Amino acid sequence: MSDLQKKRLAQLGQQLQQDQLAVVRRQAEGWRNGLAGLTGLVSVVLVLKGKDSVTGMPEAWRWVCAALLAIAFGLLLFGALRSVQAANGEIGAGTWLNAEQLFGAVLDEVERTQRALATARRCTAAGLCLIVAGVFLGWVVPDTSAAGTGTAGAPSVLVTSAGGTVCGQLVLADAHGVVVREPAGKGRPAATEVTVPAGSVREVVPVASC
Amino acid sequence: MAEHRLTHFREVQTDPATNPAATVERSPDGRWYTVSGACPTCHGRTVSRVAHGVLGPGKGLWGARPSPPPLTGVLTVYCMCGFPHPARPDSSPDTGCGAFWDVPVPDPGGAQP
Ligand SMILES: [Zn+2]
Ligand SMILES: [Zn+2]
Numbered sequence: 001m002s003d004l005q006k007k008r009l010a011q012l013g014q015q016l017q018q019d020q021l022a023v024v025r026r027q028a029e030g031w032r033n034g035l036a037g038l039t040g041l042v043s044v045v046l047v048l049k050g051k052d053s054v055t056g057m058p059e060a061w062r063w064v065c066a067a068l069l070a071i072a073f074g075l076l077l078f079g080a081l082r083s084v085q086a087a088n089g090e091i092g093a094g095t096w097l098n099a100e101q102l103f104g105a106v107l108d109e110v111e112r113t114q115r116a117l118a119t120a121r122r123c124t125a126a127g128l129c130l131i132v133a134g135v136f137l138g139w140v141v142p143d144t145s146a147a148g149t150g151t152a153g154a155p156s157v158l159v160t161s162a163g164g165t166v167c168g169q170l171v172l173a174d175a176h177g178v179v180v181r182e183p184a185g186k187g188r189p190a191a192t193e194v195t196v197p198a199g200s201v202r203e204v205v206p207v208a209s210c
Numbered sequence: 211m212a213e214h215r216l217t218h219f220r221e222v223q224t225d226p227a228t229n230p231a232a233t234v235e236r237s238p239d240g241r242w243y244t245v246s247g248a249c250p251t252c253h254g255r256t257v258s259r260v261a262h263g264v265l266g267p268g269k270g271l272w273g274a275r276p277s278p279p280p281l282t283g284v285l286t287v288y289c290m291c292g293f294p295h296p297a298r299p300d301s302s303p304d305t306g307c308g309a310f311w312d313v314p315v316p317d318p319g320g321a322q323p
Contacts, residue, residue: 002223007310
């Protein structure tokens with residue numbers, strides 16, 4: 001009785017033995033190409049949008065966000081490099097290329113490639129998580145440049161009049177006078193609006209801050 | 211060792227009782243077995259290696275793969291004598307007379323009977 005299937009399986013085993021290096025190389029090439037694209041995309045987005053997305057955040061959060069994105073980019077880059085390494089391994093480096101040693105070297109190379117790929121996968125996953133965290137921070141951290149004092153974004157001015165100088169955000173300037181909101185501080189518990197009559201205004205100068 | 215016989219290509223399993231003795235050796239790192247012996251049908255010498263599969267993640271720390279457990283039972287090998295046996299189809303991946311047989315794997319540490 002001939003169990004021909006047993007022979008076919010034995011042949012399949014030999015075939016798999018020959019092919020496993022090619023199999024992991026193909027996997028590694030897929031990861032290499034994907035990660036190269038992903039890293040490129042992330043770096044382009046970071047360069048184009050990175051600064052916009054963090055301006056307006058409070059200082060501390062801005063650093064947290066920048067650190068998250070930088071670490072994420074580093075992880076992605078490392079993962080991409082590992083996958084390149086996995087796809088272009090140097091089989092047989094440092095061993096005699098005789099059959100017996102090469103047989104072991106192929107097995108070593110398969111394992112090394114898979115380890116490199118596993119590292120690449122972990123780095124990619126961690127990097128993507130960090131990017132998501134950074135983007136999420138951008139959504140939930142309040143934008144201080146828009147929040148805060150009511151008339152946000154209005155320019156600050158220094159108004160010199162007969163009665164002295166007033167500094168604050170410009171609220172209104174018309175035929176009756178100039179209205180300025182003086183910020184809190186310097187004896188004022190809260191921001192107050194001060195009206196300087198038109199007749200007494202000598203000079204209105206824009207300033208960076210009061 | 212007997213002379214090689216250029217038998218017609220036939221994929222038959224030979225009777226274990228009449229198989230000539232074969233040696234089964236485990237590699238020093240334990241990752242593969244080397245089976246060598248004469249083909250029961252054509253008497254050509256055949257050496258085949260059977261490795262432990264290394265695809266997939268390793269179990270150990272950092273994916274390091276411990277030496278696999280020893281194989282028990284039999285190893286199926288087929289004739290790879292390399293002689294051009296007549297009537298072998300061109301499409302066949304075989305490089306021998308087509309015969310195949312089981313070689314018992316000795317106990318680890320024990321000698322081949
Ligand atoms: Zn033969
Ligand atoms: Zn044979």
